[in-house]
Amino acid sequence: MADLVTPFAVRTAATLGIADLVSGGPVALAELARSCRADADPLGRVLRFLVHKGVFEEPEPGVFGPNETSRAMQSDAPHGARAWLDLDGAIGRADMAFVELIEQVRGRQVAYRTAFGRTFWEDLEHSPRLSDSFDALMAAKTRAIAPGVVAAHDWGRYRAVADVGGGEGVLLGEILRAHPELRGILVDLTAPVLRAAGHLREHGLDERIETVAASFFDPLPVAADAFVLCDVLGDWGDEDAVRILRRCADAAGPHGRVLVVELTAGPDVMQLYTEMDLRMMVYVGGRMRDLEATRRIAAAAKLAVVGVARLDNGYCVIECAAGT
Numbered sequence: 547m548a549d550l551v552t553p554f555a556v557r558t559a560a561t562l563g564i565a566d567l568v569s570g571g572p573v574a575l576a577e578l579a580r581s582c583r584a585d586a587d588p589l590g591r592v593l594r595f596l597v598h599k600g601v602f603e604e605p606e607p608g609v610f611g612p613n614e615t616s617r618a619m620q621s622d623a624p625h626g627a628r629a630w631l632d633l634d635g636a637i638g639r640a641d642m643a644f645v646e647l648i649e650q651v652r653g654r655q656v657a658y659r660t661a662f663g664r665t666f667w668e669d670l671e672h673s674p675r676l677s678d679s680f681d682a683l684m685a686a687k688t689r690a691i692a693p694g695v696v697a698a699h700d701w702g703r704y705r706a707v708a709d710v711g712g713g714e715g716v717l718l719g720e721i722l723r724a725h726p727e728l729r730g731i732l733v734d735l736t737a738p739v740l741r742a743a744g745h746l747r748e749h750g751l752d753e754r755i756e757t758v759a760a761s762f763f764d765p766l767p768v769a770a771d772a773f774v775l776c777d778v779l780g781d782w783g784d785e786d787a788v789r790i791l792r793r794c795a796d797a798a799g800p801h802g803r804v805l806v807v808e809l810t811a812g813p814d815v816m817q818l819y820t821e822m823d824l825r826m827m828v829y830v831g832g833r834m835r836d837l838e839a840t841r842r843i844a845a846a847a848k849l850a851v852v853g854v855a856r857l858d859n860g861y862c863v864i865e866c867a868a869g870t
């Protein structure tokens with residue numbers, strides 16, 4: 547359980563794309579090293595270790611081939627594991643901040659900042675590579691949960707839905723596809739919004755979804771009767787989460803709704819939930835919340851929880867309306 551050798555060896559191979567390089571059959575070490583611009587000696591030692599761990603095969607000395615486990619690390623594998631493990635990508639890099647967990651627990655700043663000298667969001671702002679990879683990972687995650695979120699709430703009763711911190715607009719796109727009469731507004735920071743605009747054009751949604759570059763800490767320049775926050779509040783501590791909710795509540799007005807979509811504590815998801823809680827703490831200083839904690843921050847933003855739909859995967863669609 548405490549071994550670090552295996553995760554680092556697996557992530558090194560994932561980052562270099564070794565599973566893709568051997569997907570067609572065994573390849574000699576020297577050729578592999580050339581293809582992924584690595585040094586053959588350390589690469590060979592990593593791969594030999596992984597062979598003994600059951601990832602890859604070595605049918606003859608110095609020649610490495612695929613097996614069932616390595617196929618799961620190919621770029622085209624169904625769950626996209628490689629992108630999450632890629633040390634050059636946003637989440638693979640953020641995972642490296644766990645080396646500073648001990649310092650955060652001892653009361654220092656958020657581990658990511660100790661590890662890299664900048665916050666996670668500052669890093670994304672400075673690196674198109676990191677921010678592209680983050681948006682792509684979020685889009686993949688959201689594609690998996692979107693059908694459940696669309697089915698769990700009556701979106702048809704709104705005229706316009708704003709997805710705040712909506713990333714590439716995957717969830718908003720699904721909601722609009724299911725409700726052809728709805729209009730959408732996607733709100734995010736400048737870089738994600740620019741990327742989202744291209745994505746929406748490709749999917750023929752650009753006529754129905756307006757994109758707005760704005761920070762959710764500022765007044766939202768958006769007219770809509772529903773404001774969605776999907777996997778947004780978990781990125782922030784309570785004070786910031788309340789500010790974000792307040793911005794949405796102000797924009798939604800007395801009759802609008804704020805829909806919080808988050809993995810929420812429940813007996814069936816506690817392992818994932820507590821893991822996500824640590825990830826949020828280490829990457830961005832955020833936190834996961836149970837329903838009670840969400841009610842509390844909603845109340846602090848003058849919102850009342852008026853409905854909760856729980857999905858099989860532990861996500862909840864938490865409907866909030868103007869409260870007292």
Ligand SMILES: C[S@@+](CC[C@H](N)C(=O)[O-])C[C@H]1O[C@@H](n2cnc3c(N)ncnc32)[C@H](O)[C@@H]1O
Binds near residue numbers: 712760762763775776
């Ligand atoms: C965890 S991602 C979730 C993205 C999307 N809602 C989803 O579920 O796929 C958090 C999003 O918040 C956005 N974000 C971060 N800080 C923001 C800010 N100050 N204002 C608006 N969006 C912000 C990020 O760009 C990112 O798209």
